Amino acid sequence: MRKHWVRGLLQVLIVGVLILLTVEVGFRGYLALRIGPSILLYGTSFGRTADGSAEHSPLLRSIYHRRMRGTGEEFHNIRQHEHRAENYSKYHPNQIRYTYDAITGEVYHASINARGFRGSDFTDQKPPGVVRVVALGASSTFGYHNRDDLTYPAQLERMLDERCPERDFEVINLGIPHLLSDEIVALFLAEGLPLSPDVVTFYEGFNDSGSGHTKARKLVAERSALKSFHRWTRERFVVVAFIDSLVSERTKRFSGQQFETHTAGKAAHFVENLGLLADAVEEAGAKLLVARQQARSLLVLREELPGVRFRDEIALVREKLDREGWLSRDERNFLAYESLLNALEPWASERGVTLVDTLGALDPHREEIVSWVHLSHEGNRIIANTLASAILELECRPSPTTASLPAHPLIVR
Numbered sequence: 001m002r003k004h005w006v007r008g009l010l011q012v013l014i015v016g017v018l019i020l021l022t023v024e025v026g027f028r029g030y031l032a033l034r035i036g037p038s039i040l041l042y043g044t045s046f047g048r049t050a051d052g053s054a055e056h057s058p059l060l061r062s063i064y065h066r067r068m069r070g071t072g073e074e075f076h077n078i079r080q081h082e083h084r085a086e087n088y089s090k091y092h093p094n095q096i097r098y099t100y101d102a103i104t105g106e107v108y109h110a111s112i113n114a115r116g117f118r119g120s121d122f123t124d125q126k127p128p129g130v131v132r133v134v135a136l137g138a139s140s141t142f143g144y145h146n147r148d149d150l151t152y153p154a155q156l157e158r159m160l161d162e163r164c165p166e167r168d169f170e171v172i173n174l175g176i177p178h179l180l181s182d183e184i185v186a187l188f189l190a191e192g193l194p195l196s197p198d199v200v201t202f203y204e205g206f207n208d209s210g211s212g213h214t215k216a217r218k219l220v221a222e223r224s225a226l227k228s229f230h231r232w233t234r235e236r237f238v239v240v241a242f243i244d245s246l247v248s249e250r251t252k253r254f255s256g257q258q259f260e261t262h263t264a265g266k267a268a269h270f271v272e273n274l275g276l277l278a279d280a281v282e283e284a285g286a287k288l289l290v291a292r293q294q295a296r297s298l299l300v301l302r303e304e305l306p307g308v309r310f311r312d313e314i315a316l317v318r319e320k321l322d323r324e325g326w327l328s329r330d331e332r333n334f335l336a337y338e339s340l341l342n343a344l345e346p347w348a349s350e351r352g353v354t355l356v357d358t359l360g361a362l363d364p365h366r367e368e369i370v371s372w373v374h375l376s377h378e379g380n381r382i383i384a385n386t387l388a389s390a391i392l393e394l395e396c397r398p399s400p401t402t403a404s405l406p407a408h409p410l411i412v413r
Helices: 002-035 037-041 057-066 152-163 181-195 206-210 214-223 225-234 238-246 256-263 266-283 310-324 329-351 358-368 377-395
Strands: 083-085 088-090 096-100 107-111 130-137 168-173 199-203 287-291 354-356
Touching: 002 037, 002 238, 083 181, 088 181, 130 152, 130 181, 152 168, 152 377, 181 199, 181 266, 199 266, 199 377, 206 266, 206 329, 225 238, 256 266, 256 329, 266 287, 266 329, 287 377, 310 329, 310 358, 329 354, 354 377, 358 377
Parallel strands: 130 168, 130 199, 199 287, 287 354
Antiparallel strands: 083 088, 096 107
């Protein structure tokens, strides 16, 4: 009897595996016709990047979100950066990466330099007479949907040079998508501090509102054999990766109590990390500018955003929670982000850190936010313009060219 039961179970497993393999082969064939034959190598050593990660993993999530409508999403491989250092990750040197315009679908090559960051190569030693600005952040700083020359750090460098011709400015983009404040601080200590910056800018916060603390996140990853197996199958089977995209956390609902649990401690953790950053910047004799990041909940459609300010959208999301008793993931993170912003101003006042109100500068132009936080090229211009005004107050010697520049009204002391 037992032998019969084992044989039956074995037959079921064999049939299940054959069905999975049949679906896998068929799905790969379909994708090969849509995006090219390289997808046939998914999960093999030939289909991996130099860092050993599965090149097409981001693509498979894209199938669900964009339904393969001919946009540039299929070329969007900047989500992955698996060159791991201690407590953060970045890109491998000179990796080939692409992003796309979230509105038009136009594909852009995202230049990764010899250090694993976006932009041109730079030297360890600061050139004589140069004002070096290090831009810290995550995907918004990296330029998630932007051309190389239209990220806000790239535009910031041009603005500074144009408005203060008697000084030479260099803006180094150290933004890496997905990083939390813990990881950004670790990256700065390891790679930004040795560059002898004169000014350090920080434009981030929303990632902290959505994710657990880095240490807790690592601990869960290390202890969960199931998660390791899930990742292993997802990076080797196209079908598994596609199903994974369908059951994303984005589709979940969160109650008011779950929101409170999710938000607890995030603001304190965020300003604690900013404190560590401020200490390091001060010790290096540089100046720290912390910029308020603009964001959306996605409750309001992009075409309806003109006239809807950040605080208006906060009120709309709270009304929804009171009315319906639940929030989507993006709405939950948006409200959690408000708590980080509320903690930011008293912290900056106590520390004597300059806050640059890039959130306020973008408030009349929130249609330039093309996702929950990522900006159009014009949105990046607004960020660069606001930061440039703050930096020029600190670093541009008075001259006939710059003396007439008004102090920017969006700087909070």
